Amino acid sequence: MLYRLKEGGYAAYLVGGCVRDLLVGLLPKDFDVATDAKPEQVKTLFRRCFLVGKRFRLAHVHFGFDKIEVATFRASASTGLFNKKHYLKSKLGMVMRDNVYGTLEEDAFRRDFTINALYYNIADFSLVDYCGGLDDIHHKVVRLIGDPHQRYHEDPLRLLRAVRFAAKLNFAIEEKTEAPLFTMGELLQHIPPARLFDEIQKFFLFGFSQRALMLLQKYQLFQWLLAQTAHCLSHEPDFIHTHLVNEALKDMDARFHQKRSTSPSFLFAALLWPPMMMLYYQYQGEGLPDVSAYEKAIAKVLAQQGRQVAIIRRISLGAHEIWHLQHQLLHRGPHASHLLQHKRFRAAFDFLALRAKTGEKYEEIVHWWEVFQIASEEEQQVMIAALPAEEAAKRSKSRRRRRRRK
Ligand code: ATP
Ligand code: MG
Numbered sequence: 001m002l003y004r005l006k007e008g009g010y011a012a013y014l015v016g017g018c019v020r021d022l023l024v025g026l027l028p029k030d031f032d033v034a035t036d037a038k039p040e041q042v043k044t045l046f047r048r049c050f051l052v053g054k055r056f057r058l059a060h061v062h063f064g065f066d067k068i069e070v071a072t073f074r075a076s077a078s079t080g081l082f083n084k085k086h087y088l089k090s091k092l093g094m095v096m097r098d099n100v101y102g103t104l105e106e107d108a109f110r111r112d113f114t115i116n117a118l119y120y121n122i123a124d125f126s127l128v129d130y131c132g133g134l135d136d137i138h139h140k141v142v143r144l145i146g147d148p149h150q151r152y153h154e155d156p157l158r159l160l161r162a163v164r165f166a167a168k169l170n171f172a173i174e175e176k177t178e179a180p181l182f183t184m185g186e187l188l189q190h191i192p193p194a195r196l197f198d199e200i201q202k203f204f205l206f207g208f209s210q211r212a213l214m215l216l217q218k219y220q221l222f223q224w225l226l227a228q229t230a231h232c233l234s235h236e237p238d239f240i241h242t243h244l245v246n247e248a249l250k251d252m253d254a255r256f257h258q259k260r261s262t263s264p265s266f267l268f269a270a271l272l273w274p275p276m277m278m279l280y281y282q283y284q285g286e287g288l289p290d291v292s293a294y295e296k297a298i299a300k301v302l303a304q305q306g307r308q309v310a311i312i313r314r315i316s317l318g319a320h321e322i323w324h325l326q327h328q329l330l331h332r333g334p335h336a337s338h339l340l341q342h343k344r345f346r347a348a349f350d351f352l353a354l355r356a357k358t359g360e361k362y363e364e365i366v367h368w369w370e371v372f373q374i375a376s377e378e379e380q381q382v383m384i385a386a387l388p389a390e391e392a393a394k395r396s397k398s399r400r401r402r403r404r405r406k
Pocket of ligand 2: 016017018030031032
């Protein structure tokens, strides 16, 4: 890939996260390339290449299942006069368009953190470091390039990125880079909800979510991502369902490090669980029947969250299903074998196991499902027949009630 650009007569460097991660001994999540070729020129070199982004025009080059982002060197256009077609700032100072091309050196200075502005030159296998990134990697410091206030104003997502890299790499945040984190969180309201959604996933699905949450809370930034959950964590720490959040994150971090899959639906089901249960109890207290109170709470919590962060539909639906299945797992009956076939069964079961682990009295039921999953058909029938009578009675009562209502 890099060689094709080079043979085409262009400069090509690995840059950003992959260089940084390799230097600290982590496996890079993806690869970013910087070049002096314009996006259109990159496109002529690769068969499966797509130009994306308006604010920031990029070439995506696909290789099998992998995708490499190729960005053309850009200048920092925050000072000086530039054509609106290429560079645009909102009234708040946010950069809306950033397509002023420049040199490698200019490209380094428009990047966010020094540790993200290191370039690996394939022509001579050297590292190019204009901003002192290598030193900061060595001292384990996250430091913004340029004036922190201005850089955060230009793109408030950098507030979150500072925290994310500190959590991921276990680095300290340099003083001037850190101070605005306490005061500028409000600006995150101006970030498009879809961008926040991507960022949340990067925060919580890659093995450092507990440290990430701790730092987000420390800087009071969590409320700008998941206001309802932030409220529960700070105002209802003793609520039994609040405990599940930390336990779920701990579990997901462990899964990531064991190279097992982590699911965004499970993540959102866990993060939004305490506010959902709070609402559920509230609606129950207002006299709504059990099932309606639960469904209403689910709908309300997801709708509220959707206003802050654009959770894609497939994922919010997944969270909804995991919650919905909780009821069915708790009320075991003849439908149990059928439930095993549900595509979210495993996630819902893991979720129930977490609930038991965080203090809800469901150990016996969790154990029952554990055995049930590996039992033969005959054994399953026996297990169903041996279920406590009151559980079966509850089920048939509610079914009868439903039938009568119909
Ligand atoms: P990761 O891929 O682990 O999230 P990354 O550093 O590679 O980390 P990307 O979002 O892939 O992050 O961006 C690639 C590079 O582009 C960054 O390393 C940084 O140099 C630059 N960059 C990304 N976002 C910004 C931003 N908001 N402001 C300035 N530079 C940015
Ligand atoms: Mg990257």
